[in-house]
């Protein structure tokens with residue numbers, strides 16, 4: 026066990042913490058409206074957050090879509106002060122496992138070509154580069170590398186919940 030607590034956000038109440046991390050991580054950060062849409066605007070989207078303990082501050086997050094049997098990982102970041110301690114790996118492992126339980130068979134993401142830390146993280150999790158989108162990113166303009174990985178089969182599709190829905194905890 027990693028010791029980090031990873032769970033889906035279910036309300037917009039904690040978004041200020043996520044937005045602060047977003048501002049610190051990206052040159053063209055997502056807005057509050059964009060995060061609100063991820064949380065409330067669709068049944069296929071979810072925002073996972075990671076904390077050191079329940080109710081502790083959020084130290085990382087990831088926005089995903091579950092489209093049929095594909096998990097699309099759209100955004101991931103960790104508090105710059107806490108990088109290199111296994112938080113990103115713990116977050117990704119948990120959300121890939123959860124997606125498998127919900128019926129996902131594969132996962133995909135895009136990453137800036139120059140983003141060595143993220144590329145190494147994804148490759149260490151089994152992601153393989155399958156293509157390039159030329160000049161996909163702005164601020165600065167840069168190619169996106171497309172990655173995919175297989176997810177071990179999870180529970181039957183019939184047991185899927187709407188993606189952002191909270192779980193009963195034991």
Ligand SMILES: CC(C)(COP(=O)(O)OP(=O)(O)OC[C@H]1O[C@@H](n2cnc3c(N)ncnc32)[C@H](O)[C@@H]1OP(=O)(O)O)[C@@H](O)C(=O)NCCC(=O)NCCS
Nearest residue numbers: 050101102103108109110111112113114136142143145146
């Ligand atoms: C990418 C990111 C989420 C990784 O989070 P993290 O908590 O620092 O990652 P971890 O500590 O779990 O490291 C996991 C693996 O990533 C790789 N990695 C992490 N930091 C690295 C660095 N500075 N240089 C090279 N590889 C690195 C390593 O393979 C590492 O495994 P190892 O420790 O066994 O060598 C974080 O760097 C981040 O928030 N970056 C800014 C936002 C961003 O670029 N997001 C990705 C957009 S696609």
